[in-house]
Amino acid sequence: MTADAQWSRKDLLGIADLSAGEIGAILDTAESFREVSARPIKKVPTLRGKTVVNLFFEPSTRTRSSFEIAQKRLSADNINFSISDSALSKGESLVDTALNLQAMQPDLIVIRHAHAGAPQMLARRLQAGVINAGDGAHEHPTQALLDALTIRQHKGTLAGLKVAIVGDIEHSRVVRSNIHLLTRMGSEVTVAGPRTMMPVGMDKLGARVAYDLEEAIAGADVIMMLRIQLERQTRMLFPSIREYFLLFGLTLARLAAAREDAIILHPGPMNRGVEIASEVADGERSVILEQVANGVAVRMAVMYLLSGAQRGAA
Amino acid sequence: MTADAQWSRKDLLGIADLSAGEIGAILDTAESFREVSARPIKKVPTLRGKTVVNLFFEPSTRTRSSFEIAQKRLSADNINFSISDSALSKGESLVDTALNLQAMQPDLIVIRHAHAGAPQMLARRLQAGVINAGDGAHEHPTQALLDALTIRQHKGTLAGLKVAIVGDIEHSRVVRSNIHLLTRMGSEVTVAGPRTMMPVGMDKLGARVAYDLEEAIAGADVIMMLRIQLERQTRMLFPSIREYFLLFGLTLARLAAAREDAIILHPGPMNRGVEIASEVADGERSVILEQVANGVAVRMAVMYLLSGAQRGAA
Amino acid sequence: MTADAQWSRKDLLGIADLSAGEIGAILDTAESFREVSARPIKKVPTLRGKTVVNLFFEPSTRTRSSFEIAQKRLSADNINFSISDSALSKGESLVDTALNLQAMQPDLIVIRHAHAGAPQMLARRLQAGVINAGDGAHEHPTQALLDALTIRQHKGTLAGLKVAIVGDIEHSRVVRSNIHLLTRMGSEVTVAGPRTMMPVGMDKLGARVAYDLEEAIAGADVIMMLRIQLERQTRMLFPSIREYFLLFGLTLARLAAAREDAIILHPGPMNRGVEIASEVADGERSVILEQVANGVAVRMAVMYLLSGAQRGAA
Numbered sequence: 034m035t036a037d038a039q040w041s042r043k044d045l046l047g048i049a050d051l052s053a054g055e056i057g058a059i060l061d062t063a064e065s066f067r068e069v070s071a072r073p074i075k076k077v078p079t080l081r082g083k084t085v086v087n088l089f090f091e092p093s094t095r096t097r098s099s100f101e102i103a104q105k106r107l108s109a110d111n112i113n114f115s116i117s118d119s120a121l122s123k124g125e126s127l128v129d130t131a132l133n134l135q136a137m138q139p140d141l142i143v144i145r146h147a148h149a150g151a152p153q154m155l156a157r158r159l160q161a162g163v164i165n166a167g168d169g170a171h172e173h174p175t176q177a178l179l180d181a182l183t184i185r186q187h188k189g190t191l192a193g194l195k196v197a198i199v200g201d202i203e204h205s206r207v208v209r210s211n212i213h214l215l216t217r218m219g220s221e222v223t224v225a226g227p228r229t230m231m232p233v234g235m236d237k238l239g240a241r242v243a244y245d246l247e248e249a250i251a252g253a254d255v256i257m258m259l260r261i262q263l264e265r266q267t268r269m270l271f272p273s274i275r276e277y278f279l280l281f282g283l284t285l286a287r288l289a290a291a292r293e294d295a296i297i298l299h300p301g302p303m304n305r306g307v308e309i310a311s312e313v314a315d316g317e318r319s320v321i322l323e324q325v326a327n328g329v330a331v332r333m334a335v336m337y338l339l340s341g342a343q344r345g346a347a
Numbered sequence: 348m349t350a351d352a353q354w355s356r357k358d359l360l361g362i363a364d365l366s367a368g369e370i371g372a373i374l375d376t377a378e379s380f381r382e383v384s385a386r387p388i389k390k391v392p393t394l395r396g397k398t399v400v401n402l403f404f405e406p407s408t409r410t411r412s413s414f415e416i417a418q419k420r421l422s423a424d425n426i427n428f429s430i431s432d433s434a435l436s437k438g439e440s441l442v443d444t445a446l447n448l449q450a451m452q453p454d455l456i457v458i459r460h461a462h463a464g465a466p467q468m469l470a471r472r473l474q475a476g477v478i479n480a481g482d483g484a485h486e487h488p489t490q491a492l493l494d495a496l497t498i499r500q501h502k503g504t505l506a507g508l509k510v511a512i513v514g515d516i517e518h519s520r521v522v523r524s525n526i527h528l529l530t531r532m533g534s535e536v537t538v539a540g541p542r543t544m545m546p547v548g549m550d551k552l553g554a555r556v557a558y559d560l561e562e563a564i565a566g567a568d569v570i571m572m573l574r575i576q577l578e579r580q581t582r583m584l585f586p587s588i589r590e591y592f593l594l595f596g597l598t599l600a601r602l603a604a605a606r607e608d609a610i611i612l613h614p615g616p617m618n619r620g621v622e623i624a625s626e627v628a629d630g631e632r633s634v635i636l637e638q639v640a641n642g643v644a645v646r647m648a649v650m651y652l653l654s655g656a657q658r659g660a661a
Numbered sequence: 662m663t664a665d666a667q668w669s670r671k672d673l674l675g676i677a678d679l680s681a682g683e684i685g686a687i688l689d690t691a692e693s694f695r696e697v698s699a700r701p702i703k704k705v706p707t708l709r710g711k712t713v714v715n716l717f718f719e720p721s722t723r724t725r726s727s728f729e730i731a732q733k734r735l736s737a738d739n740i741n742f743s744i745s746d747s748a749l750s751k752g753e754s755l756v757d758t759a760l761n762l763q764a765m766q767p768d769l770i771v772i773r774h775a776h777a778g779a780p781q782m783l784a785r786r787l788q789a790g791v792i793n794a795g796d797g798a799h800e801h802p803t804q805a806l807l808d809a810l811t812i813r814q815h816k817g818t819l820a821g822l823k824v825a826i827v828g829d830i831e832h833s834r835v836v837r838s839n840i841h842l843l844t845r846m847g848s849e850v851t852v853a854g855p856r857t858m859m860p861v862g863m864d865k866l867g868a869r870v871a872y873d874l875e876e877a878i879a880g881a882d883v884i885m886m887l888r889i890q891l892e893r894q895t896r897m898l899f900p901s902i903r904e905y906f907l908l909f910g911l912t913l914a915r916l917a918a919a920r921e922d923a924i925i926l927h928p929g930p931m932n933r934g935v936e937i938a939s940e941v942a943d944g945e946r947s948v949i950l951e952q953v954a955n956g957v958a959v960r961m962a963v964m965y966l967l968s969g970a971q972r973g974a975a
Contacts, residue, residue, distance in 0.1 A: 102738075
């Protein structure tokens with residue numbers, strides 16, 4: 034109820050737009066939805082008779098399945114489009130595809146697209162609520178929200194925490210959304226990675242920059258390891274996987290630099306032995322699978338709140 | 348009730364078979380289903396517990412999503428097959444695939460196939476109702492029905508209207524279904540396009556033939572622009588896209604030849620700047636997005652009526 | 662109720678593990694679910710609010726659609742993954758993919774995988790029930806169960822029957838599951854096929870081996886013809902399709918060697934004119950389409966029983 038009261042947006046396009054109150058509203062709502070997935074009957078009638086379209090222009094197991102499961106547990110009617118199905122292969126523009134979907138009166142559209150800004154463009158054109166499920170290297174807001182929910186569950190708050198984010202900072206939409214969210218909620222964020230993967234302007238976003246893993250995680254409460262996209266390695270941003278692991282891979286030995294109660298996050302899919310050692314990924318300080326569980330709850334919360342905004346507007 | 352009374356077919360294979368009474372029954376039923384998609388809870392229990400299989404052997408965004416949304420809003424259980432999933436890739440015949448699906452007792456099968464006659468073949472073999480969602484260059488009956496519904500909403504009737512259909516007449520299943528439907532309902536149809544895209548025998552179908560856009564749309568109440576399949580252009584049916592647009596592209600200037608209250612239809616996906624200028628596609632006389640909305644209603648109506656025919660037969 | 666009492670497994674990984682009592686429990690439960698698919702409303706609320714994930718790493722029409730239809734008729738919420746969607750294409754291991762799915766709290770996971778043992782590995786790691794929908798050349802338990810259900814319906818029992826299984830014995834998971842099931846239930850099994858397709862050790866599984874079709878089917882009550890995987894024929898396991906048909910293709914003439922009331926099964930998809938003549942496939946002794954119908958009932962039964970085991974454990 035409090036959460037609803039603080040929510041009036043039609044769309045969730047990025048964390049950059051959100052106030053601390055809005056972020057808190059989503060997290061509080063997600064907390065109340067976690068319990069649904071633990072019931073014997075994992076289903077509430079919240080979005081019964083609502084139509085949700087999943088428009089995925091990039092492959093995804095984790096994000097798409099998380100949204101789909103969230104939709105089913107909210108009793109929504111959902112349909113899926115992946116790029117190969119799409120009229121885009123017949124040369125239609127994204128706007129025309131979207132306008133056509135809109136004409137079928139969906140309530141929500143979840144979009145993942147290789148181009149930054151695609152969800153924003155749709156949101157301006159469509160009456161349906163639009164949820165950004167990852168746009169280029171720009172934002173991936175539900176990922177940052179599920180990360181925040183996981184951190185808050187372990188640390189009680191986000192305020193005053195030291196968070197290190199390590200890896201390919203340049204190509205990560207996850208890191209951008211996380212910096213926005215964490216700095217807004219009062220965490221101190223340090224980003225670290227090879228110089229070839231570190232964009233300019235991280236300081237302007239409010240993050241401290243380090244080029245050394247130990248330095249980045251010194252005293253950290255939370256360590257978030259990013260996926261190295263091995264498929265990009267044709268561009269040779271680092272000499273070898275072995276060398277990357279030696280410099281930036283998180284091992285138990287290195288973890289000693291962080292606080293004793295530091296937790297480890299990873300957005301997945303993991304490259305074991307590249308950015309993270311299995312002993313850490315599967316260790317007791319890893320909360321990686323809790324992130325996944327929280328992903329369903331966060332997406333249920335977001336779809337519930339956006340759908341309520343529509344009800345309010347109607 | 349009147350609509351039901353006029354419907355006894357198991358299948359919807361084409362418009363050529365349908366009487367004016369049957370066409371009217373579908374349109375009247377669709378009219379009553381339009382309102383469902385405008386409700387907050389977009390769902391009726393009409394097909395609860397019915398199994399609908401979508402068998403798409405050609406890619407499709409618009410038609411498949413329209414059928415899927417219609418199925419969900421009718422509370423049907425639906426499953427999807429696309430060609431790459433199919434046992435056909437293991438060398439099984441379409442008939443065997445269909446007989447196997449039939450053995451699982453579906454109520455309705457929606458099929459799109461590159462070969463004219465595939466839906467007819469299935470319909471003879473299967474107890475399930477079969478809906479043709481496009482077969483080769485033969486028929487696409489639900490497209491013609493949604494076009495007709497849209498025209499009727501704007502003009503009150505189909506009788507006595509002058510309708511121009513412009514573009515690649517030869518390769519269009521949309522145009523065949525439309526000529527059957529419109530002539531049966533009392534419209535005068537003119538088809539126009541380059542000579543290389545104009546098959547013989549259009550006059551026998553009841554359509555007047557023109558090779559000039561202005562001539563075709565002179566005095567028209569309705570103008571339907573067809574998609575140029577640019578992917579076929581390897582066969583060089585016209586010199587260039589630029590030339591096609593100059594001769595057959597619908598611009599605001601050219602639209603002056605039509606009646607002042609003429610409406611513009613397009614089955615989508617559009618090639619803006621090829622067969623239609625954006626100023627027309629997005630203009631106030633365009634009813635292109637209404638067509639899409641009516642597509643859901645028409646497909647709900649067809650599935651409802653076919654399913655009722657089965658009930659009646661049981 | 663009796664069936665439930667005899668079932669306490671979380672997973673269905675293979676027939677080799679099952680007792681005669683467990684096999685009987687599944688078949689009896691399946692018998693009671695057959696009727697659901699014959700109702701006007703083909704739906705029971707049995708698995709309402711349960712989440713079922715279909716993880717198919719090999720293409721499949723028949724098995725996947727059968728599972729999907731069974732899930733819908735049990736009112737489960739289901740989501741589908743095929744290999745191309747998967748994070749595996751990003752280099753993630755099967756275990757990590759599975760652990761991530763588990764974190765989303767599915768109740769059941771149906772998996773088909775090219776590697777023998779993949780379902781077993783998942784079952785050890787996951788709380789969700791795991792159903793093997795075919796793993797390499799190892800097992801395909803629901804296929805053997807639907808075969809058994811079909812045989813039992815025609816012959817009243819499995820005990821004392823003579824069953825011939827003919828074709829590519831080596832590469833067939835269907836034959837392994839069937840030998841386990843049929844021998845356990847008291848049938849006498851003979852396997853036959855070219856020497857290049859006959860593995861060693863069939864006798865240890867309890868099957869008699871023949872290299873001649875007539876010899877194999879002499880006096881048989883049941884003949885099960887296996888699919889020749891023509892796509893493997895690059896390895897030249899037999900000289901030509903024509904020759905295979907001459908030696909091992911089932912024709913009406915050859916069928917005379919079997920009992921007069923022998924029934925013919927085939928797991929599909931069939932290669933007509935390779936392992937089976939159309940006159941036999943479509944003949945009155947063929948029960949091939951009944952197998953498909955029974956597949957839905959068997960899968961409903963298995964999902965019901967596994968889900969009950971979970972309830973019991975909770």
